[in-house]
Each structure stands twice: as structure tokens, then as C-alpha cells.
Amino acid sequence: DTAVSQTPKYLVTQMGNDKSIKCEQNLGHDTMYWYKQDSKKFLKIMFSYNNKELIINETVPNRFSPKSPDKAHLNLHINSLELGDSAVYFCASSARTRGRDTQYFGPGTRLTVL
Amino acid sequence: AQRVTQPEKLLSVFKGAPVELKCNYSYSGSPELFWYVQYSRQRLQLLLRHISRESIKGFTADLNKGETSFHLKKPFAQEEDSAMYYCALTGSARQLTFGSGTQLTVLP
Numbered sequence: 001d002t003a004v005s006q007t008p009k010y011l012v013t014q015m016g017n018d019k020s021i022k023c024e025q026n027l028g029h030d031t032m033y034w035y036k037q038d039s040k041k042f043l044k045i046m047f048s049y050n051n052k053e054l055i056i057n058e059t060v061p062n063r064f065s066p067k068s069p070d071k072a073h074l075n076l077h078i079n080s081l082e083l084g085d086s087a088v089y090f091c092a093s094s095a096r097t098r099g100r101d102t103q104y105f106g107p108g109t110r111l112t113v114l
Numbered sequence: 115a116q117r118v119t120q121p122e123k124l125l126s127v128f129k130g131a132p133v134e135l136k137c138n139y140s141y142s143g144s145p146e147l148f149w150y151v152q153y154s155r156q157r158l159q160l161l162l163r164h165i166s167r168e169s170i171k172g173f174t175a176d177l178n179k180g181e182t183s184f185h186l187k188k189p190f191a192q193e194e195d196s197a198m199y200y201c202a203l204t205g206s207a208r209q210l211t212f213g214s215g216t217q218l219t220v221l222p
Contacts (some may be wrong), residue, residue: 027184031208033121033209033210035210040214041214041215041217042212042214042215043158043210043212043215044199044212045209045210045211048208048209053216055209056208090157090158092158092210094208096208096215100146100165101146101204101208102148102160102163102205103160103210104160105150105158105159106156106157107156
């Protein structure tokens with residue numbers, strides 16, 4: 001009954017490969033997000049998406065693309081992986097209720113690019 | 115542009131001592147402010163938000179609009195409070211902008 005789940009938990013791959021990270025939420029939220037946590041523990045938004053709008057952080061390379069098959073899923077696809085992509089990627093979801101908007105996070109996916 | 119500043123990267127206190135984690139923000143409108151906590155190798159968890167004015171695990175945070183601050187406080191720190199703490203805000207785009215985090219260590 002996990003609220004926000006991600007797979008895989010760990011991902012080790014070679015430079016140049018293409019990989020995907022899956023995210024699912026069972027909270028009925030209308031908006032999902034991807035965040036990147038770098039080696040210095042700094043967290044930064046990558047994307048936010050609901051069924052109407054995709055907002056992309058301008059610093060995110062176009063090798064990264066979110067794909068949403070339905071409202072409960074927002075997968076992250078990465079092309080041509082680079083060493084600098086190594087990080088922990090967190091998915092989150094939220095819904096605006098009575099003026100409040102609280103994000104709930106997944107467990108994270110630790111990506112290591114060799 | 116919105117920005118969150120946590121000036122202390124590391125903070126150590128002894129068990130039972132008061133602790134304050136500082137957070138200042140910059141935002142032109144009316145932001146929603148949060149504190150998230152991340153225990154070692156775990157997911158981010160919401161600790162508290164300014165709208166609720168609640169106390170969670172003994173922590174409180176008061177929004178000071180004049181000083182644009184949202185400092186996190188606890189009168190008596192416990193060893194289990196050791197974790198990374200992030201201050202964050204959301205604006206109109208509903209995206210969280212995080213501070214750089216403060217690693218709190220509570221010493222026995």
C-alpha cells in the first residue's frame with residue numbers, strides 16, 4: 001500500500017545507454033514531479049506534470065523526457081547517459097486540496113553511470 | 115525568481131540541547147513553506163508546513179514575513195533527530211524549490 005513507488009531502487013549502467021525509471025502513485029493526485037539529488041545532496045526540480053501541462057526546468061538536458069501513460073504514472077526516460085547523470089532521482093506527487101499542496105515522495109532511484 | 119537559503123550545511127548539538135535550523139527565502143508572492151526531513155538513505159518525508167502551524171516530533175517553525183525566514187526549532191534534541199533537513203517553498207507553479215539542506219547530528 002505504498003503511496004509513491006519507484007522502480008528500480010538501484011540502476012547501474014554504462015555511458016551512452018538509454019534507461020527508464022518508473023514511478024507510480026496510488027494517492028489519486030493530479031500532479032507528479034521528478035527531482036534530482038546530486039552527490040552534494042542538493043535537490044532540484046526537473047519536471048512537473050499533470051494531465052494539462054508539462055513544466056520543464058530549463059536546466060534539464062533534452063536527453064531527459066517524462067512519459068505519462070496515465071494519471072497514476074510518470075516515468076523518466078534518459079537517453080545517452082552521461083557520467084554527470086549519476087544521482088538519486090526522486091518522484092513525487094501532490095494534489096491541491098483546500099488551498100494546500102503537499103508533495104509526497106517516492107523512495108528514490110540511485111543511478112550510477114560508469 | 116524563488117530561492118531558499120539554508121546557511122548551515124552541518125550542525126551538531128548535544129542530546130537535550132535546543133536546536134535551530136535556519137531558513138531564509140526569497141519570493142515575490144505568498145509562498146507555501148515546508149520542512150522536509152531525510153533520514154539516512156531514506157525518502158524525503160514532510161515534517162511540517164507553515165499553513166498548519168503544527169508541531170511534529172517536537173519541532174516547530176514560524177513564518178516571519180518581515181525577515182523572510184522559516185527557522186525550524188526544537189527545545190530538546192534527541193539522537194533520532196539526526197538527519198538531513200530541507201527547507202522548501204512552492205509558488206504558483208507548484209514546484210518545490212529546496213534549500214541546500216542542513217545535516218543535523220545530535221551527539222549523545
